[in-house]
Amino acid sequence: MMRQHMMQRILMVSNRLPVTVDTSHAPYTLNRSLGGLATSLGAVGQVYNTVWIGWAGNQKQLTEQQFIDLGLPSNLVPVNIPKYPFHHYYDRVANAVMWPTLHSMKPPIQTRASDWNAVRHVASLFADTIISRLERDDIIWIHDFHQILLTMALRARGVTNKVGFFLHTPFPSPAVFATITNHKQLLTSLTLADLVGFQTKRDETNFIAALKEANLKPSVHMQTGVFPIGIDFDLYANAHKQLSVQTHYEMLRNKFKEQYIVLSISRLDYTKGILKQLESFTKAVLEHNLHHITYRLIVAPSRESRIEYRRLERKIGRLVHTYNRRLERKATQAYISFEYRNHSLDEVSSWYRLADMLLITPSVDGMNLVVKEYIAAHPKPGTVVLSYTAGAAVQLEQAIQVDPHDTSSIADGIWRAYSISTLERKDRWQHMRKNVHAEDIFAWATSFVAALQDAESRHR
Numbered sequence: 084m085m086r087q088h089m090m091q092r093i094l095m096v097s098n099r100l101p102v103t104v105d106t107s108h109a110p111y112t113l114n115r116s117l118g119g120l121a122t123s124l125g126a127v128g129q130v131y132n133t134v135w136i137g138w139a140g141n142q143k144q145l146t147e148q149q150f151i152d153l154g155l156p157s158n159l160v161p162v163n164i165p166k167y168p169f170h171h172y173y174d175r176v177a178n179a180v181m182w183p184t185l186h187s188m189k190p191p192i193q194t195r196a197s198d199w200n201a202v203r204h205v206a207s208l209f210a211d212t213i214i215s216r217l218e219r220d221d222i223i224w225i226h227d228f229h230q231i232l233l234t235m236a237l238r239a240r241g242v243t244n245k246v247g248f249f250l251h252t253p254f255p256s257p258a259v260f261a262t263i264t265n266h267k268q269l270l271t272s273l274t275l276a277d278l279v280g281f282q283t284k285r286d287e288t289n290f291i292a293a294l295k296e297a298n299l300k301p302s303v304h305m306q307t308g309v310f311p312i313g314i315d316f317d318l319y320a321n322a323h324k325q326l327s328v329q330t331h332y333e334m335l336r337n338k339f340k341e342q343y344i345v346l347s348i349s350r351l352d353y354t355k356g357i358l359k360q361l362e363s364f365t366k367a368v369l370e371h372n373l374h375h376i377t378y379r380l381i382v383a384p385s386r387e388s389r390i391e392y393r394r395l396e397r398k399i400g401r402l403v404h405t406y407n408r409r410l411e412r413k414a415t416q417a418y419i420s421f422e423y424r425n426h427s428l429d430e431v432s433s434w435y436r437l438a439d440m441l442l443i444t445p446s447v448d449g450m451n452l453v454v455k456e457y458i459a460a461h462p463k464p465g466t467v468v469l470s471y472t473a474g475a476a477v478q479l480e481q482a483i484q485v486d487p488h489d490t491s492s493i494a495d496g497i498w499r500a501y502s503i504s505t506l507e508r509k510d511r512w513q514h515m516r517k518n519v520h521a522e523d524i525f526a527w528a529t530s531f532v533a534a535l536q537d538a539e540s541r542h543r
């Protein structure tokens with residue numbers, strides 16, 4: 084158990100709480116939330132006195148008592164978001180416009196005034212909840228793009244506490260960011276924070292350039308910084324000691340006996356490069372005559388209210404079928420095994436342990452924590468094929484880096500990783516593991532909070 088820092092309380096704010104209440108049918112249940120943000124931020128509560136404010140995934144409004152009855156921990160504060168603003172705020176602005184734009188992709192829709200009114204309405208719900216809990220010395224730490232307007236809402240209500248904002252996604256070039264209808268207001272809101280943090284230098288540079296292009300002078304008091312997020316290293320490194328993980332791992336080992344395992348794990352998302360990955364794996368197998376090899380593709384359902392996500396899932400299913408037929412005709416014992424469902428931490432840890440190679444090829448990614456989890460959890464030296472455009476590639480120079488837009492580059496990376504010498508594999512692995520261990524989630528939180536505490540505030 085880690086000792087808590089004796090310091091100010093932190094109000095952590097994110098769109099999603101680390102737990103999700105499933106209100107689709109009675110009785111309602113409380114489940115673990117998906118995604119790197121929820122998994123990682125949970126660890127921050129081990130070292131700081133935190134209260135976490137966010138949406139609990141409930142599609143229906145719940146009373147405080149209902150949350151208590153479901154066992155919601157007292158340091159998690161749910162924000163009820165009514166159906167009307169929710170659809171505009173989450174489905175349309177956050178997921179159909181902000182998300183693709185931040186990943187330098189074209190949004191499938193254009194926003195209307197009603198969408199932004201809804202975003203402002205949700206920001207005001209969050210601001211009111213924060214204020215209802217706020218004490219004089221609390222610091223407020225806002226996470227991710229959903230709540231970019233929140234700092235403005237807080238300052239408009241006279242909040243003078245220190246506010247830090249951390250963007251978990253990439254920040255695109257100024258020209259791309261400027262395609263968002265409301266981009267100036269979003270940037271202005273960020274300038275009202277005391278510290279704005281990014282995953283990589285590239286993101287920070289793009290943000291500063293965007294302020295300049297929008298003629299918004301970065302305030303002398305607002306600071307920016309680069310804080311690459313990490314994972315709870317020990318949690319993953321020790322997972323294989325759990326009996327439940329051992330049992331599951333043995334079962335998988337028997338099932339996939341004699342097979343070389345290539346693993347890919349992600350949320351369902353078009354930024355994750357899954358379609359190109361499928362093609363590249365097939366290409367590598369056929370060009371290099373690889374046999375006794377299984378590509379295990381684990382995809383967790385996500386944002387299914389958006390049609391482009393539902394379409395993507397169907398397309399992955401069709402392609403898996405097509406490529407498996409091709410492999411069946413031309414290769415020996417080479418398969419793609421696709422599973423579309425949420426996996427528990429135990430299951431994921433067993434897969435990490437079993438996999439000889441991890442294949443992570445997003446078109447662009449804020450960080451990508453799966454790659455760090457694999458490096459912590461796999462007890463022997465393994466290999467990693469990683470897009471050079473993922474934030475994690477900056478720290479993990481020793482991964483086999485590939486161009487996610489080019490199937491030849493990915494296929495070549497798979498072949499290089501497959502045929503790497505034991506010595507080189509060990510050497511690359513040691514460097515990566517050392518880095519993932521040193522720059523873990525606690526180092527990340529400590530450096531962000533220290534920078535926020537040091538930032539000179541003009542709001543008080």
Ligand code: F6P
Nearest residue numbers: 099117118119120121227251252
């Ligand atoms: O930064 C990526 C992110 O948007 C996180 O905020 C979140 O944890 C994850 O993706 C999952 O997305 P959602 O909350 O929309 O299911």
